[in-house]
Amino acid sequence: MAEALRIGIAGLGTVGASMVRMLQDKAAELTRQCGREIAVVGVSARERNRDRGIDLGNAQWFDDPVALARADGIDVFVELIGGEDGPALSSVKAALETGRHVVTANKALLSRHGVHLATIAEKKGVLLNYEAAVAGGIPIIKTMREAMAGNSVTRVFGIMNGTCNYILTRMEAEGISFEDCLKDAQLLGYAEADPTFDIEGHDTAHKLSILTSLAFGCRISADDIYLEGISNITQADIRAAAELGYRIKLLGVAQKTESGIEQRVHPTMVPIGSVIAQVHGVTNAVAVETDYLGELLLTGPGAGGNATASAVIGDVADIAKSRPGFQHGPVFGWPAKQLLPYRRARMRSHEGGYFIRLTVHDRAGVFAAIAKRMADNDISLESIVQHGDATEDAHKTVILVTHETTEAAVRKAVDGIVKDGHLVDKAQVIRIERAA
Amino acid sequence: MAEALRIGIAGLGTVGASMVRMLQDKAAELTRQCGREIAVVGVSARERNRDRGIDLGNAQWFDDPVALARADGIDVFVELIGGEDGPALSSVKAALETGRHVVTANKALLSRHGVHLATIAEKKGVLLNYEAAVAGGIPIIKTMREAMAGNSVTRVFGIMNGTCNYILTRMEAEGISFEDCLKDAQLLGYAEADPTFDIEGHDTAHKLSILTSLAFGCRISADDIYLEGISNITQADIRAAAELGYRIKLLGVAQKTESGIEQRVHPTMVPIGSVIAQVHGVTNAVAVETDYLGELLLTGPGAGGNATASAVIGDVADIAKSRPGFQHGPVFGWPAKQLLPYRRARMRSHEGGYFIRLTVHDRAGVFAAIAKRMADNDISLESIVQHGDATEDAHKTVILVTHETTEAAVRKAVDGIVKDGHLVDKAQVIRIERAA
CATH class of the missing domain: 3.30.360.10 (Dihydrodipicolinate Reductase; domain 2)
Incomplete structure (x- = not known):
């Protein structure tokens, strides 16, 4: 059998503790699936003496996660510290630059520094896995990558x-x-x-x-x-x-x-x-x-210690199964250097259906005025519901559901309705999304 | 860049044709994601001259899929022939024994010979991927493996x-x-x-x-x-x-x-x-x-040419990303030789809720007799609905939903009700399944 995969875990909160527990509880299964043992050889957390209800075995303690990330004898650095900067960022960078694989559950870190970190990982030929960062236990990263x-x-x-x-x-x-x-x-x-x-x-x-x-x-x-x-x-x-x-x-x-x-x-x-x-x-x-x-x-499950730990362990297992020379796909599907600049579509040009709820004064002409504002902005309506307002006799609720239109048209129509002076409360606008 | 991954495709029906089309249409994306080109170098199908609306380029034609599976210069053999025996089985076996990776969409083949084929694949150190064999485009095999x-x-x-x-x-x-x-x-x-x-x-x-x-x-x-x-x-x-x-x-x-x-x-x-x-x-x-x-x-999508072809190509891409020395997990999650014997639980011991629909003669005592048969078999009821039968005045429909019970108890109760002679039609029994 291949040598054990040696991991260092930084951060021993709920997810870190669940991870240590699952690695012990499922050691035999993991070894069979990966063809090698997964061994926790180093850990780091803020407080050394807190009782976490877990057995850290012979894992070496590091006060500084950066030192753990760079320590000899670590194959994979697991970052469960959290936060987009600070020790999470510095330790992940240190690990990648030292040529260690990294597994992280840190969405904030990736959201801010993901492309930069991917560039380092791809240059160093190591993996940066982050299944747990999005939607917890759901394997959406694996599916998309x-x-x-x-x-x-x-x-x-x-x-x-x-x-x-x-x-x-x-x-x-x-x-x-x-x-x-x-x-x-x-x-x-x-x-x-x-x-x-x-x-x-x-x-x-x-x-x-x-x-x-x-x-x-x-x-x-x-x-x-x-x-x-x-x-x-x-x-x-x-x-x-x-x-x-x-x-x-x-x-x-x-x-x-x-x-x-x-x-x-x-x-x-x-x-x-x-x-x-x-x-x-x-x-x-x-x-x-x-x-x-x-x-x-x-x-x-999108969160929770066990589900998140399970996703982290899945990422570690993928590394355990790999051997030197294996080229995993790029961190974000495309090589980091080839990622295109982000070209933002303006929200005003968003197209879709809209739900619009208006609380209006109950007087003649209000409904006609609303309908005119819609028509003036080329908004056609799928349904219209009108209710009395339960709390106030002099008010009525009008609910409109539009066919496909644009955000710009809806904003203009609602601005017009506000200007007409019929509203007694802020207009509520909720976008509709197609879904199968 | 690494050398192209050379694939041979046996079977050019709907899925095979979709696959060839997608490989051409998405060649650039696939090369970028895999770090190497995926090239169709050989094909085999029953009729050579059928117009499939696809361009087979320079791919070599093989009348015999087994010859394709063994041909020099093939890295991956893609089996899209279908059927649990015959040419599908013989060609997949030939490919694995020759040391070629295999991708198949053939559920019947795996269902019958999967463990045997996995044993060969694992002995030869090649991959046997079959994402498309279960639920088409849904990545359930990757998720579970x-x-x-x-x-x-x-x-x-x-x-x-x-x-x-x-x-x-x-x-x-x-x-x-x-x-x-x-x-x-x-x-x-x-x-x-x-x-x-x-x-x-x-x-x-x-x-x-x-x-x-x-x-x-x-x-x-x-x-x-x-x-x-x-x-x-x-x-x-x-x-x-x-x-x-x-x-x-x-x-x-x-x-x-x-x-x-x-x-x-x-x-x-x-x-x-x-x-x-x-x-x-x-x-x-x-x-x-x-x-x-x-x-x-x-x-x-559980079927359809494009969704199935996409799953097959995902399997091929996983191989394209791998390099010699990479050890993928075992074909069925556990090494084929360590798979446990299947120990069947008897259906009679199944536990769950049951829906029971009975069409009965509309006469006194019927309902009491049914209730007694349920009680005699320790079946407690969650709901009971009784309707007149729309087509026949003299009949009534009785619908029972049970709490958790056993298949054996339900069968015995229904047998008893049949024996009582109140049924005018076969009893309909449908199991209830918990689902979130």
Whole structure:
């Protein structure tokens, strides 16, 4: 049998501890599958003496992850520190430059420095694997890097944040407000004390930026993502969505258009009969559309210590199976130096259907004025629903679902309606996404 | 750049022709991703002069696929002939024994001879890749072989036959009979002139047998699969399923139980709100449950020339990226010689919920007699629905949904009800499957 694959793990939080546990628990299976043992020979974390409920065996302790990354006798450096800069970045760079393979679960790091790190990895001929960085246990990186060879991707989209999907699922199931759901999610540990990063879509954006690069062979550009979170989604939206045959999900979407690449994260209406609409709670799902293969949808656990550790170990196992001389595909599907500049499509040119919910004064001519604004902007309507407002007799709710139109047209029409002075509240605009 | 990977393709039907077309159309992308060109240097098919609308370039023609498999200058032999024996088997064996990598889309061949072929491949140190053999374009083989390293699988199940799913989808959507749906599916090319192989579940069984081996590290045993097709599913079943919150799908299921491994293919009630219940038409879906990773569900195109060719090319690309000395994981996840004997769990010991539809004479005491038979066999009921029979005044329909029980108990209870003489028609029994 080949010599053991020697790994160093930096970061012993939930994922790191799960990983150490799984490596011990499944040592025999892994050795059989990989044809060699996987041995943890070094570890690093902030606090040496914390009880993590794991047995670190004979692994050498390093206070400094950079020293671990460079240590003799390490074949693979596993980065589970987190954060886009700081020790995560410096240790991953040190490992790659020293000629070590790297496995990371760090989406923020890759989103910011992925192309630079890929360039080093490819120059040094080592692997940079990151299955756990996007959608946890779902093998979307492997699928896009390896299972779609030769395919041209037209669109990739998905539910990539468990916190948001948990909140939206409970809002629909229990009829409770966003704020109450968020509080509960925090109590149950599904949302952070400061939930901004999740609920405003930043986490999804990091993940999406990585998939965009894989999908279209372009450089990662996380700053060019149109971003809207879920904090302004109300029960009125959720009820109206159901009434019209939709369900609201926070999606990250990247697609190729004539004017460039659209990257957007926003609450989205998906058809209630679609597969992705059935993805509930903290589960994640990613869909990829290509020319030859068609549409794939992968659903599974997007977070959690065991699922994430499992994805990290899958990446390590791929390295364990490889031998010197093996050329894995490039880190982002295309060689890092050949990645195209990211060409952003303007959000105003986005084409799609729209859901528009308006709360208006109940007086003559309002509806005609709204209809005129739509017609003036060449927006044709698929459905129109009008309700009395339960809380205020003098108000009415008007819900419009448009046929395919442009973001620019919708913005202009809504601006016009605002100017007409009929609205009593901010207009709610939610994009509709095709989904099988 | 490394030398071109030279492939020989045996079989130029729909998939073979799509493959040749895609290799030409996407030559530049594939070369960039693999670091070398993929060149078709030899082909073989039954009729040399048929117009397939493809350009075979300088590929050498072989009348005999075995000669192609053994030809000098071939690195990879692609078998797209089909059939479990005959030229498919002899050419794949010849290729492996000559030390060529093999890619095949042939589920029947693997289902029957997979372990034997894997043994040869592993002895010769060559790859035997077969992504396209199960669920077409869905990367379930790659996921199970590579993305779940170290995980123990508890259950794998899925919709793996597009013909059956198409028929069941249309039966539900349009309220038409099985026979009419089948006729339409045949006209549209979704079903064969002799549809037995698909509708009676044999095709699903072939695919399931391969997944079972991957899931549980056991030898392939396609003959030990409990089999029920969809030809006796009626509109009454479909309507009753909907009423009770279920949808009927033909599933292949393999799971580990205390008494061994269950492999079964049968019409199945899945919760209507589950993701897999939303998989419509010819689309396929496969779910895998493991201890660490949790549950993954992959959906996508299960057939079609382009999707299948894309999966075959993904397998070829994996070989193109590999270099001498690379040790891929074993063909079925575990080394072929270490695969365990298949230990069959008896169907009578299957545990689960059951849907039972009975058409009975409308007379006093019938319902009490049915309830007694259930109670006598310790079967507790989740729901009971009773309808008049639309076509016959003197008949009533009784639908029972049981809590978890055993196949043996249900069979005994139904036998008892038959003996009681209250049934006017055969009892319909459909198993219920948990699904997220």
